[in-house]
Amino acid sequence: MTELxxxxxxxxxxxxxxxxxxxxxxxxxxxAEEAYQEACLRALKTWPDKGPPRDPAAWLIFVGxxxxxxxxxxxxxxxxxxxxxxxxxxxxxxxxLADRLDGAHYRDDILRLLFVCCHKDLPATQxxxxxxxxxxxxxxxxxxxxxxxxxxxMEQRITRAKAKVGAAGIPFETPDAVxxxxxxxxxxxxxxxxxxxxxxxxxxxxxxxxxxxxxIRLARLLLKLFPAEPEIMGLTALLLxxxxxxxxxxxxxxxxxLLEDQDRSLWDRSLIDEALVLxxxxxxxxxxxxxxxxxxxxxxxxxAKTADETDWLEIDLLYQTLERLQPSPxxxxxxxxxxxxxxxxxxxxxxxxxxxxxxxxxxYFHGLxxxxxxxxxxxxxxHEAFDRAIALATSxxxxxxxxxxxxxMQRERTAAEK
Amino acid sequence: MLYAVLCYDAESEVNAWSKELDAKVxxxxxxxxxxYAEAGKLGPVARLMPTTAAVTVRKGVTDDIVMDGPFxxxxxxxxxxxxxxxxxxxxxxxxxxxxxxxxxxxxxxxxRPLQYFNPGVPIT
Numbered sequence: 001m002t003e004l005x006x007x008x009x010x011x012x013x014x015x016x017x018x019x020x021x022x023x024x025x026x027x028x029x030x031x032a033e034e035a036y037q038e039a040c041l042r043a044l045k046t047w048p049d050k051g052p053p054r055d056p057a058a059w060l061i062f063v064g065x066x067x068x069x070x071x072x073x074x075x076x077x078x079x080x081x082x083x084x085x086x087x088x089x090x091x092x093x094x095x096x097l098a099d100r101l102d103g104a105h106y107r108d109d110i111l112r113l114l115f116v117c118c119h120k121d122l123p124a125t126q127x128x129x130x131x132x133x134x135x136x137x138x139x140x141x142x143x144x145x146x147x148x149x150x151x152x153x154m155e156q157r158i159t160r161a162k163a164k165v166g167a168a169g170i171p172f173e174t175p176d177a178v179x180x181x182x183x184x185x186x187x188x189x190x191x192x193x194x195x196x197x198x199x200x201x202x203x204x205x206x207x208x209x210x211x212x213x214x215x216i217r218l219a220r221l222l223l224k225l226f227p228a229e230p231e232i233m234g235l236t237a238l239l240l241x242x243x244x245x246x247x248x249x250x251x252x253x254x255x256x257x258l259l260e261d262q263d264r265s266l267w268d269r270s271l272i273d274e275a276l277v278l279x280x281x282x283x284x285x286x287x288x289x290x291x292x293x294x295x296x297x298x299x300x301x302x303x304a305k306t307a308d309e310t311d312w313l314e315i316d317l318l319y320q321t322l323e324r325l326q327p328s329p330x331x332x333x334x335x336x337x338x339x340x341x342x343x344x345x346x347x348x349x350x351x352x353x354x355x356x357x358x359x360x361x362x363x364y365f366h367g368l369x370x371x372x373x374x375x376x377x378x379x380x381x382x383h384e385a386f387d388r389a390i391a392l393a394t395s396x397x398x399x400x401x402x403x404x405x406x407x408x409m410q411r412e413r414t415a416a417e418k
Numbered sequence: 419m420l421y422a423v424l425c426y427d428a429e430s431e432v433n434a435w436s437k438e439l440d441a442k443v444x445x446x447x448x449x450x451x452x453x454y455a456e457a458g459k460l461g462p463v464a465r466l467m468p469t470t471a472a473v474t475v476r477k478g479v480t481d482d483i484v485m486d487g488p489f490x491x492x493x494x495x496x497x498x499x500x501x502x503x504x505x506x507x508x509x510x511x512x513x514x515x516x517x518x519x520x521x522x523x524x525x526x527x528x529x530r531p532l533q534y535f536n537p538g539v540p541i542t
Contacts, residue, residue, distance in 0.1 A: 220433060280507035
């Protein structure tokens, strides 16, 4: 590894911790970011000569804090001093800092940093962009490219999100157990959004963006901070299982390959094994949650050596549990797939027909409905459903996948008429 | 004399490696291993899963306590290890409990799944 690559890695992995602490000191996202950037620049200057510090995060926090204080003092000559409580925290000695570094402070620092990104007034896309920028340190260009917008537009989006977070006030008090659990739940949901943004795009180039890997890194980080939270184990396991199929999800032409048609030898066994252990760990807590159940469902797919060996009964039961916990038409839609495998297309169709109103604008609803109607030989209705799905597709790969269905249906019909 | 060589590093950095870098490191380590294996000098080699996958079995007053997460005390030292092939985490925990039951010391057993295992060649 080159020196630069090593430093880059150290900076990347220290970032959440360092940014979290700097945010606590400066109580302002921009100021924390500036201080962090300055610390990184100094690291690039001094680390190659002096060698790596023993604790890169502690080094960055210390240097970043001092450079931030300098900035505050410089500005103070031109404008009134910030309120005392903003600065009162800044005079700590280095030893005090070292004490803090071992403490539980870190945990709440990082959780806070993640938590400010999932502010309820921010739309999902802004939460994702903010987290990737602030916590993961992805460049605006990388984030813009993944969202298929210009760099300037993304810059503006992130600036607006930051302003909203700042205006709402960043919560600095140490959370009690209830508040902490609530934050943890929101942060877990936000990490899942980050992952899905990379995963569900349905285009191989985008699946290759760092979003999925970043989400997994954040989930692991969260699990390290909260090692006894079964839902965080579930979240991490779920992401690992979904990500394990990356190499099998698209063929060489970039077309979607369905789970049942995937080459299972391409699945990443090491990610699957890690996920299975995390599920085992979570189950010991006997506190089921939505992420754990979804991970358990994904695990049943991962454990099946071939698509035919899939335990659809167990999957159906798990979806029923998930529905009780978190009733949603999308969960019912997913359950319908399991039902179609066990009881046939008719039963599955009966299950999803009542969802038509709620899911009318949902690509997967029409895709699945078309598939079931096709199996039942109701070609005319299937055709309409597939047309609707194509109109709702969010990527060319999704649309192409439905067109394959239409083509194969055409062949079936021609064969039947002969 | 038999020696165990233990690997320590900052997990958060290793986990931030790209897939390509990880594969290259494993291949480079593998090449060193290969030379020693061919000379009949290398026993089992293992890479552990991240510490987030670990549980720890600690002596309790009445029963052993199973805790999530890795062994984190610094006043105790790493003294030895076992490699176990079982179906579930539960079985591995049971094994650790049995060890703990017959071990008069107050030590702790961390149960950490392996990510990579190479049994090596028979050595004496």
